[in-house]
Amino acid sequence: MGREPPSQSQMSYTVEQLVAVNPYNPDILPDLENYVNEQVASQTYSLDANLCLLRLYQFEPERMSTQIVARILIKALMAMPAPDFSLCLFLIPERVQMDEQFKTLIVLSHYLETAKFRQFWDEAAKNRHLLEVVPGFEQAIQEYAVHVLSLTYQTVPRSVVAEAVNIEGVSLDKFIEQHAGWTVEGKSGLVSLPRNEFNNPELRRTSGAQSIPLDRITRIFPVLS
Amino acid sequence: MSSGGYEYEDGLQSSIDGGISYDPSFVPDPVKSFVVHLYRHIREKNVYEIHQMYETSFHTLSDRMFKDTPWPSVEAVAQYVDNDHVFCLLYREMWYRHLYARLSPTLKQRIDSWDNYCSLFQVVLHGVVNMQLPNQWLWDMVDEFVYQFQSFCQYRAKMKSKTEQEIALLRQHDQAWNVYGVLNFLQALMEKSSIIQILQQEKEGLEQFTATDGYDYSGGSNVLKVLGYFSMVGLLRVHCLLGDYQTGLKCLLPIDISQQGVYTSVIGSHITTIYHYGFANLMLRRYVEAIREFNKILVYIFKTKQYHQKSPQYEQILKKNEQMYALLTICLSLCPQVKLVDENVNAQLREKYGEKMSRMQRYDDESFALYDELFSYACPKFITPSAPSYDEPLVNYNQDAYRLQLKLFLYEVKQQQQLSVVRTFLKVYSTISLEKLASYMEVDEPTLRTILMTYKHKTHSVGADGKTISNADIDFYIDSDLIHVVESKTPKLYGDYFLRQIVKLEAVIGDMDRVKLE
Numbered sequence: 001m002g003r004e005p006p007s008q009s010q011m012s013y014t015v016e017q018l019v020a021v022n023p024y025n026p027d028i029l030p031d032l033e034n035y036v037n038e039q040v041a042s043q044t045y046s047l048d049a050n051l052c053l054l055r056l057y058q059f060e061p062e063r064m065s066t067q068i069v070a071r072i073l074i075k076a077l078m079a080m081p082a083p084d085f086s087l088c089l090f091l092i093p094e095r096v097q098m099d100e101q102f103k104t105l106i107v108l109s110h111y112l113e114t115a116k117f118r119q120f121w122d123e124a125a126k127n128r129h130l131l132e133v134v135p136g137f138e139q140a141i142q143e144y145a146v147h148v149l150s151l152t153y154q155t156v157p158r159s160v161v162a163e164a165v166n167i168e169g170v171s172l173d174k175f176i177e178q179h180a181g182w183t184v185e186g187k188s189g190l191v192s193l194p195r196n197e198f199n200n201p202e203l204r205r206t207s208g209a210q211s212i213p214l215d216r217i218t219r220i221f222p223v224l225s
Numbered sequence: 226m227s228s229g230g231y232e233y234e235d236g237l238q239s240s241i242d243g244g245i246s247y248d249p250s251f252v253p254d255p256v257k258s259f260v261v262h263l264y265r266h267i268r269e270k271n272v273y274e275i276h277q278m279y280e281t282s283f284h285t286l287s288d289r290m291f292k293d294t295p296w297p298s299v300e301a302v303a304q305y306v307d308n309d310h311v312f313c314l315l316y317r318e319m320w321y322r323h324l325y326a327r328l329s330p331t332l333k334q335r336i337d338s339w340d341n342y343c344s345l346f347q348v349v350l351h352g353v354v355n356m357q358l359p360n361q362w363l364w365d366m367v368d369e370f371v372y373q374f375q376s377f378c379q380y381r382a383k384m385k386s387k388t389e390q391e392i393a394l395l396r397q398h399d400q401a402w403n404v405y406g407v408l409n410f411l412q413a414l415m416e417k418s419s420i421i422q423i424l425q426q427e428k429e430g431l432e433q434f435t436a437t438d439g440y441d442y443s444g445g446s447n448v449l450k451v452l453g454y455f456s457m458v459g460l461l462r463v464h465c466l467l468g469d470y471q472t473g474l475k476c477l478l479p480i481d482i483s484q485q486g487v488y489t490s491v492i493g494s495h496i497t498t499i500y501h502y503g504f505a506n507l508m509l510r511r512y513v514e515a516i517r518e519f520n521k522i523l524v525y526i527f528k529t530k531q532y533h534q535k536s537p538q539y540e541q542i543l544k545k546n547e548q549m550y551a552l553l554t555i556c557l558s559l560c561p562q563v564k565l566v567d568e569n570v571n572a573q574l575r576e577k578y579g580e581k582m583s584r585m586q587r588y589d590d591e592s593f594a595l596y597d598e599l600f601s602y603a604c605p606k607f608i609t610p611s612a613p614s615y616d617e618p619l620v621n622y623n624q625d626a627y628r629l630q631l632k633l634f635l636y637e638v639k640q641q642q643q644l645s646v647v648r649t650f651l652k653v654y655s656t657i658s659l660e661k662l663a664s665y666m667e668v669d670e671p672t673l674r675t676i677l678m679t680y681k682h683k684t685h686s687v688g689a690d691g692k693t694i695s696n697a698d699i700d701f702y703i704d705s706d707l708i709h710v711v712e713s714k715t716p717k718l719y720g721d722y723f724l725r726q727i728v729k730l731e732a733v734i735g736d737m738d739r740v741k742l743e
Contacts, residue, residue, distance in 0.1 A: 023408075023412065023472075024405055024408040024409050024412060025405075026405065047471070048471075048472075048475075051469065051471060051472055052472075055467070055469060055472070058467065058610060058611065059404050059405065059610050059611055060611060061611050081682060081685070081687060081693075082687040082691075083509055083510055083686075083687065086508075086633060086637070087469075087470065087471050087509075089633055090468035090469065090470065090508070090629070090630065090633060091467070091468055091469060093609075093625065093629065094625065094628065094629045094632070110636075110640070113640050113679070113682070113683075114640050114675060114679045115674075115675045115676075115678035115679045115682060116675050117675075118671075148678050148681060148682050149678075151678075151681040151682070151685055151693075152677060152678050152681045152702065152703055153702065153703045153704075154702055154703065154704040155703075155704050155705050156703070160674060188705075190705060197695075198681070198685065198693070198695060198700075198702075199702040199703075200702060201700055201702070201711040217724070219724065219728060220724055220727050220728060220731075222731075223727055223728065223731045
C-alpha cells in the first residue's frame with residue numbers, strides 16, 4: 001500500500017512520530033482520528049497508528065467513534081494477506097462487534113480468508129454504501145486475489161481469474177496485461193502466471209539459504225585472529 | 226447496591242486478618258537480622274550476598290514464620306536500617322509480593338502497593354539510586370508489577386461482589402493501576418535507561434551489557450538499565466494481555482531472542498519472554514516461528530528442570546512448561562511441522578497430548594472442543610483495561626476479554642479445519658487431478674479451488690518485514706488442472722553447524738592449554 005503522494009508525506013511523518021514518542025498518551029487521540037481520515041483520502045496506510053488509536057479506544061471506550069473504527073477495519077481488509085483485520089478485531093470489544101456494519105465486515109473478511117471470492121464480491125456489492133467511502137478498496141482486494149492466485153497456480157483458467165478479481169471480458173484482458181509476466185495461452189483459456197518460489201517450489205531449493213548473518217560470524221572472529 | 230451485612234462482614238474480615246495472630250509492629254529477631262544484613266550488603270554492593278538473602282533467606286523466613294501472615298510492617302523495621310528511604314521502598318515491594326503470593330490482598334492494599342511502585346520507580350527514574358541488585362530481583366519487580374496490574378483488572382471486573390465502600394474507594398483512587406500509568410512507567414524505564422541504544426552499541430562493540438549480565442563493574446548501578454531492559458518484556462506481556470500482539474512483539478524487537486541475553490539469565494524472564502513471544506506469533510498465524518521458539522525453550526526446561534527444583538519459581542516453571550506444551554500442540558495441529566521439534570520434546574508431547582493431537586486434526590465438533598480446551602488452559606489471563614461505569618447496574622466483565630480472544634481464535638481454527646483433510650490427501654500423491662481430488666473430498670471443483678487457495682493463504686504468513694513466508698509442511702502448485710505436490714525439505718544449515726563446532730573446538734583447546742599449565 002505504498003501509494004503515498006509526496007504532498008502528504010510531511011503530515012504522515014509527524015503523526016507516525018507522534019505515535020512513536022507517545023504510544024500511551026490519550027491526548028493524541030484526535031490526531032489519530034484525523035489521520036485515519038487522511039489515510040482514507042490519500043490512499044495511504046499505517047497499521048501502527050491505527051492500532052494505537054484502537055488501543056486508546058480500548059482504554060477509554062466512551063471516546064470510541066464507530067465510524068472511525070469502520071474505516072480502520074476496511075483499511076485493514078485492504079491490507080490482506082497481512083492479518084491486520086484480525087489484529088484490529090482483537091482490540092475491539094465484542095459488544096461493539098455486534099454492530100451491523102462490523103458484522104458485515106467480519107463476513108467479508110471471512111470470505112477473503114477462505115478465498116470465497118464469488119461470495120465476497122456479491123456481499124461487497126450489497127454493501128457498497130459502506131465500502132465506497134474508502135477509495136481504492138476494489139483494487140486492493142484484486143491485488144490480494146492476485147497474490148493468492150500467484151501462490152497457487154502456474155496456469156489457471158481465465159474464468160477462475162475472472163471470478164477472483166471480479167472483472168470480465170475486455171477489462172479482464174487489460175487487467176491481465178497490466179500484470180507483469182501474466183499471459184493468456186492461446187485457445188486453451190488458461191492464464192499463465194509468472195513463476196515464484198511458491199507456485200514453483202523448485203526455485204526455493206536453489207535459492208539456498210546458505211547465507212549466515214554477519215553477527216553469527218563475528219563469534220568466530222577471536223578464533224580466526 | 227450491596228446490603229449493610231456485606232460491609233459489616235468485610236470490616237470483620239479485616240480485623241481478623243490484621244488483629245489476632247498478627248502484630249505488624251512486632252519484629253522477631255531473625256527478621257531484624259535479615260533486614261540489617263540485607264541493608265548492609267546493599268550498601269556494600271555485594272550482589273552475591275544480596276542474591277543469597279533475597280533468593281534463600283527471604284523464602285526460608287517466609288516459610289518458617291510468615292506462612293499465612295504478612296511480614297512485619299515497614300514502619301517497624303525502618304529503625305534497623307537507618308530509616309533508609311530506598312531500602313524501605315524495596316522492603317515494602319517484597320512485603321506486598323509476599324502478601325499477594327500467600328494471602329489475598331484487600332483493595333486498600335492493592336492501592337498502597339501501586340503507590341509503592343510509583344515511589345520506587347520514581348526514585349529509579351530520577352537516577353538517585355546507586356545500588357547494584359541481582360537480576361533475579363529486578364526481574365521479579367517488573368514481573369510482579371505487571372502481575373499486580375493484571376490481578377487488579379481481574380479484581381475490578383468482578384463488580385457484582387463489590388461493596389459500596391469498595392466502589393467508593395475505586396472511584397476515589399481511579400489512578401491506581403490505571404493502564405496508562407502502568408504502560409507509561411514501563412515505557413519510561415525503557416527510555417530513561419537508554420537500553421535500546423545500549424543494546425545497539427553493544428552490537429557495534431562499543432558497550433558491554435550482555436557480557437556482564439547487565440551488571441556494572443565500574444562502580445555504577447545496574448538498576449535502571451536492567452529494569453529498563455526487563456520493561457521491554459513487561460511491555461510485551463501487557464500488550465498480550467490486552468490482545469495487542471503486534472505492538473507487543475514490536476516492544477521486544479530490541480532483544481535478539483535468537484541469542485542468549487540478559488533475558489535468559491533469569492529463568493522466569495526467559496520463560497515469560499518466550500511464552501508471550503510464541504503466543505503472539507501463534508495469534509499472528511506465524512506458526513513455524515512459534516513452534517521453533519516453544520521447542521527451544523521446552524528443550525531448555527527439559528534439560529535444566531532439575532536445577533530449579535528448590536527454587537521458589539519451580540511451580541511456576543512447571544506450570545508454564547505445561548502451558549507451552551499445550552500451545553505447541555495447537556501450533557502443530559494447525560501446522561504439522563513435527564520435523565522442527567526435538568526428540569525429547571516430541572516424546573513429551575506424545576505422552577501428554579498425543580491422543581488429543583490426532584483428534585484435533587480431524588474436522589468435527591470434538592476437535593473444535595479440544596482447541597477450545599487447550600487454548601483456555603494455556604492462554605494469558607486477558608484483561609479489560611478500562612474502568613467500569615460505576616453508575617450502571619453492576620455486572621461482572623472479568624471474562625469478556627478472554628471470551629473475545631477465544632472466539633476469534635476459534636474462528637480462525639474453523640477457517641482452517643478443512644485444511645487437514647486436504648493435507649492427508651496431498652501426503653499420498655505426487656500429482657492428482659482437481660477432478661479426482663474433488664470427488665475424494667466430496668465437493669465440486671469450484672469449492673475445491675477455494676479450499677486449495679485457502680490452504681495456500683493460511684500456510685503462508687506475512688513476516689515482520691512484510692515478506693511472505695511459507696509455513697507449509699506439504700506444499701503444492703496447480704498447473705492447468707493437475708495438482709503437483711511438493712514436500713518441503715528444509716535445507717540443512719551446515720554453515721551454522723560448522724560455526725558452532727569451531728567455537729566448541731576452540732574452547733576445548735583452551736581448556737587443554739590450561740591443563741598443561743597446572
